[in-house]
Amino acid sequence: xxxxxxxxxxxxxxxxxxxxxxxxxxxxxxxxxxxxxxxxxxxxxxxxxxxxxxxxxxxxxxxxxxxxxxxxxxxxxxxxxxxxxxxxxxxxxxxxxxxxxxxxxxxxxxxxxxxx
Amino acid sequence: xxxxxxxxxxxxxxxxxxxxxxxxxxxxxxxxxxxxxxxxxxxxxxxxxxxxxxxxxxxxxxxxxxxxxxxxxxxxxxxxxxxxxxxxxxxxxxxxxxxxxxxxxxxxxxxxxxxx
Numbered sequence: 552x553x554x555x556x557x558x559x560x561x562x563x564x565x566x567x568x569x570x571x572x573x574x575x576x577x578x579x580x581x582x583x584x585x586x587x588x589x590x591x592x593x594x595x596x597x598x599x600x601x602x603x604x605x606x607x608x609x610x611x612x613x614x615x616x617x618x619x620x621x622x623x624x625x626x627x628x629x630x631x632x633x634x635x636x637x638x639x640x641x642x643x644x645x646x647x648x649x650x651x652x653x654x655x656x657x658x659x660x661x662x663x664x665x666x667x
Numbered sequence: 668x669x670x671x672x673x674x675x676x677x678x679x680x681x682x683x684x685x686x687x688x689x690x691x692x693x694x695x696x697x698x699x700x701x702x703x704x705x706x707x708x709x710x711x712x713x714x715x716x717x718x719x720x721x722x723x724x725x726x727x728x729x730x731x732x733x734x735x736x737x738x739x740x741x742x743x744x745x746x747x748x749x750x751x752x753x754x755x756x757x758x759x760x761x762x763x764x765x766x767x768x769x770x771x772x773x774x775x776x777x778x779x780x781x782x783x
Contacts, residue, residue, distance in 0.1 A: 657711070
């Protein structure tokens with residue numbers, strides 16, 4: 552069965568600290584996609600990144616970076632020099648790609664609080 | 668123009684009532700979804716439709732009835748509302764057609780339903 556585990560329920564840091572959010576997934580598919588979404592206090596779901604299963608290159612986007620390791624089935628997310636605006640719930644998700652529909656399986660989320 | 672729009676954003680109602688949430692997407696996508704986010708922030712798929720055809724129905728009580736009049740709209744009707752139905756309901760869409768699956772979902776802003 553497909554599953555996404557975000558073991559960290561809540562993380563608190565002080566501004567400018569680096570923080571890593573962990574994500575471990577389970578799937579039998581050879582082709583799949585992994586995602587990170589951000590949900591700020593306003594409630595909307597903001598897409599951050601998509602990574603397909605054949606691309607293990609790490610990605611950096613500004614202060615955000617992602618480390619995808621198939622060997623450990625992990626897709627971790629690091630925020631460098633965190634800011635108060637990074638405070639949100641972050642979801643890791645795995646897509647189950649079927650013939651004519653995509654189904655996202657979400658982890659339980661990690662609430663990140665960044666204090667000034 | 669909002670890509671995926673839901674109405675209403677907030678809905679407060681009494682137990683036993685029937686209510687509907689509407690969703691429209693202007694992305695030209697083939698597939699639309701309803702996700703439920705409970706009070707613990709857990710996000711779970713309820714339904715998906717591809718070109719007006721029901722594809723995924725994730726053991727949701729039959730008090731919940733999705734309706735897709737065309738591929739740009741997916742409405743959610745809930746009969747005999749219960750306290751446990753209180754949640755945020757997210758509509759989403761994806762390309763979803765065979766040969767163009769990307770796993771990426773575009774979410775609406777959510778509709779917060781409170782049942783008293």
